[in-house]
Amino acid sequence: MGQILIVDDEKSIRTTLKIFLEREGYVVDTAENTVVALDLFDQNAYDLVLTDIIMPKVTGVELLEKLRHRAVDVPVIIMTGEPTVDTAITAVKAGAFDYVRKPLTKAILLKVVNEAMHVRGLMEHKKRLEEENQIYQHHLEAVVSKRTEALVKTIQSTISVMSCMMELRDPYTAGHQRKVGNMAATIAREIGMTDRVIDGIRVTGYLHDIGKIAVPLEILIKPSKLTRLEFDMVKEHTNSGRLLLQNIGLSIPVAEVVWQHHERIDGSGYPRGLKKEQILMESSILAVADVVEAMTSHRPYRPGLGLETALKEIETKRGREFEADVVDACLTLFRRKDYQIEDQFVHTRLFYE
Ligand SMILES: [Fe+2]
Structure with missing residues (x-):
């Protein structure tokens, strides 16, 4: 039913009220002054307090203020x-x-008393709901964060696997992407690009030659100069x-950037012969990195040309x-x-709000 504290300096009133309320099923304690009342408060969880207003030393209103001070919302x-x-x-x-x-x-x-107890019940119920809601929210946040982490790991592994597939097929270009x-x-x-673009460019770089999976292996590893037809097949990548x-769908348009990574700003690139304004900055960056890395590495048809030669090449065509x-x-x-x-292989955040 509920636990009630009666505070009154008159014994007859304490006793009468206690009897009335106990008959109704309440558990009732009594205190003859506010000191005893506060002591009882420390030891029990009351649902309601009935207090006289005029008592020796400390009044009922002062008791009420003291209880509110203790954050007791009874x-x-x-x-x-x-x-x-x-x-x-x-x-x-x-x-x-x-x-x-x-x-x-x-x-x-x-x-x-019944009215107060009813309100008390509603308040308790509201408090419980709020606590449950808070627990649920924390739990939900933890689940979402855990699932997102797992998802990011899966995607990172997928990107790594996709990137490595090309190396298994053509070990000569190991590590190129x-x-x-x-x-x-x-x-x-x-250049000063944002973190989300930097991460997007890194991932796109790891995958930029994935289209070579569709190019016949004999052409990729051919130790001599390619014929025009063979080169056209390579361009298809x-x-x-x-x-x-x-x-x-990442922080940059991955497919479009990959599509443009062999374009040149004077229109001499492939597959579409795009010019300066038509080419994405991300693709221009990949194009330079691609040329420098490719020229410094060995290829089936030539040894590595050295870093300085590669840098001269981009400098000349700047x-x-x-x-x-x-x-x-x-x-x-x-x-x-x-x-x-x-x-x-550097892991990136992949997702941004
Ligand atoms: Fe390429």
């Missing part, structure tokens, strides 16, 4: 023998639930790459085939910041 009913408007206002201001005149009839006592992705990301950072990646800002950033990295080409 309803308090103030009883008084001499009701005045002032005492009523003081009691309500201090946070009393109700204000009743003594002597109380049994009917009035039960009416105010990773090195290009890492170099392109570093160039993007040097940009179109195949776009098709393979068209449904990937502003003509390659975007000037990208070339400048790349040259700064290698010539002034001692950038070393990195072969490791």
Whole structure:
């Protein structure tokens, strides 16, 4: 039913009210003054307090204020023998639930107590719901964060596997995509691009030649110069790459960037012969990283040409085939910041709000 504390300096009132309420099924404690009342409060969880207003030393209103100070949100009913408007206002201001005149009839006592207990029940229910809601919310956040982490890991592994598939097929270009992705990301950072674009460029670099899966292996590993027809087949890897990646949605348009990574700003690139304004900055960055990495590495038809030759190549074609800002950033990295080409797979955030 509920636990009630009665505070009154008159024993006969304490006893009468206790008997009335216990008959109704309540558990009732009594206190003759506020010191005893506060002591009992420390030891019990009351659902309601009925207190006299005028008592020696500490009044009922002061008791109410002390309880509120302890953050006790239990309803308090103030009883008084001499009701005045002032005492009523003081009691309500201090946070009393109700204000009743003594002597109380049994009917009035039960009416105010039952009402207070009903409100108390509603408050408790609301509090429980809020607590449950909070627990549920924390739990939900933890589940979402765990699932997102698992999803990111899965996608990162998938990208790594897709990237490595090309190496298994054509070991001669081992590490090419990773090195290009890492170099392109570093160039993007040097240019001052945002983290989300840098991460997007890195991942796109890891996958940029995925379309070569559709190019016959004999052509990829041919140790001599390619015929025109064979070269046309190699060029197709940009179109195949776009098709393979068209449904990937990351922080940059991955499929479009891959489609454009062999375009040149003077229109001499492939597959569409796009010009400067038509080419995405991300593709211009990949193009420079791609050429530098490819020229420094061995190929079936030639040994590596060395870093300086590769840098001279992009320097010569700066502003003509390659975007000037990208070339400048790349040259700064290698010539002034001692950038070393990195072969490791770097995990990125992949998702941004
Ligand atoms: Fe390529």
